[in-house]
Amino acid sequence: MFDKLLARLNSFTHSHTAIDEHIWQQTVAAVPLLQSQDAQALAELRAMSGRFLAEKHFFGGDGLEPTPAMAVRVAALACLPVLHLGYHWLDGIRELVIYPEKFLVHREEQDEYGVVHERYEPLSGEAWEHGTLVLAWPDVVDSGLMSDGYNVVIHEVAHVLDVRNGAFNGFPPLPLQMDAGQWTVDFSAAFDALNRQLDADIEPLIDPYAATAPTEFFAVTSEYHFERPDNLHQAFPAVAAQLALFYGRP
Numbered sequence: 227m228f229d230k231l232l233a234r235l236n237s238f239t240h241s242h243t244a245i246d247e248h249i250w251q252q253t254v255a256a257v258p259l260l261q262s263q264d265a266q267a268l269a270e271l272r273a274m275s276g277r278f279l280a281e282k283h284f285f286g287g288d289g290l291e292p293t294p295a296m297a298v299r300v301a302a303l304a305c306l307p308v309l310h311l312g313y314h315w316l317d318g319i320r321e322l323v324i325y326p327e328k329f330l331v332h333r334e335e336q337d338e339y340g341v342v343h344e345r346y347e348p349l350s351g352e353a354w355e356h357g358t359l360v361l362a363w364p365d366v367v368d369s370g371l372m373s374d375g376y377n378v379v380i381h382e383v384a385h386v387l388d389v390r391n392g393a394f395n396g397f398p399p400l401p402l403q404m405d406a407g408q409w410t411v412d413f414s415a416a417f418d419a420l421n422r423q424l425d426a427d428i429e430p431l432i433d434p435y436a437a438t439a440p441t442e443f444f445a446v447t448s449e450y451h452f453e454r455p456d457n458l459h460q461a462f463p464a465v466a467a468q469l470a471l472f473y474g475r476p
């Protein structure tokens with residue numbers, strides 16, 4: 227009750243951008259994941275997206291100028307995962323950079339002989355520790371289709387939630403009613419099982435990128451929670467149940 231009152235007071239004091247009706251309707255129509263939300267959730271999501279647009283800075287990379295429609299689509303997809311957790315879970319995001327295509331990130335790796343190898347890796351999205359989300363626009367367009375489990379915006383937002391308690395490790399701070407020990411047991415078992423499947427050349431039910439690190443496992447399974455909960459439930463029912471508690475309506 228008191229929380230609700232505080233939330234209401236906050237909603238009167240924060241800045242907010244009114245989203246153009248036509249752009250909002252076009253955005254919802256273009257993204258099946260948004261269309262699948264009920265009227266109340268969409269109204270809350272629109273309000274939260276308006277706040278996101280007012281508070282976060284949008285930039286373009288490689289000559290792209292983000293249009294209002296692009297920013298609204300990114301904002302709605304970014305706010306959806308925290309619709310029930312609360313907007314403050316996105317406090318860690320300060321700016322968003324949208325590239326017209328996959329962007330190249332410079333990597334340096336030292337091999338066993340101490341030789342440093344440089345390479346450029348093309349990425350669809352990246353979350354930086356100090357509040358920048360980088361996204362490739364074609365991948366944003368491929369997000370929210372509820373077909374292949376792919377959602378680059380939810381993936382990067384999951385990393386932002388993950389690092390809120392200090393490290394990218396697949397263990398975000400949990401709402402009070404959740405059992406942190408059980409979370410660790412369920413996620414560790416599923417992460418190990420996925421790695422064993424891949425070692426045995428068994429085709430996994432979710433994107434094998436999840437097996438690369440616990441933070442990627444959390445980010446990829448978060449994508450499936452929203453995009454293909456059926457696949458996630460079939461692959462890792464205990465993780466599906468944990469994510470339903472984490473992202474769900476309290």
Ligand SMILES: [Zn+2]
Pocket residue numbers: 381385441442445
């Ligand atoms: Zn990732």
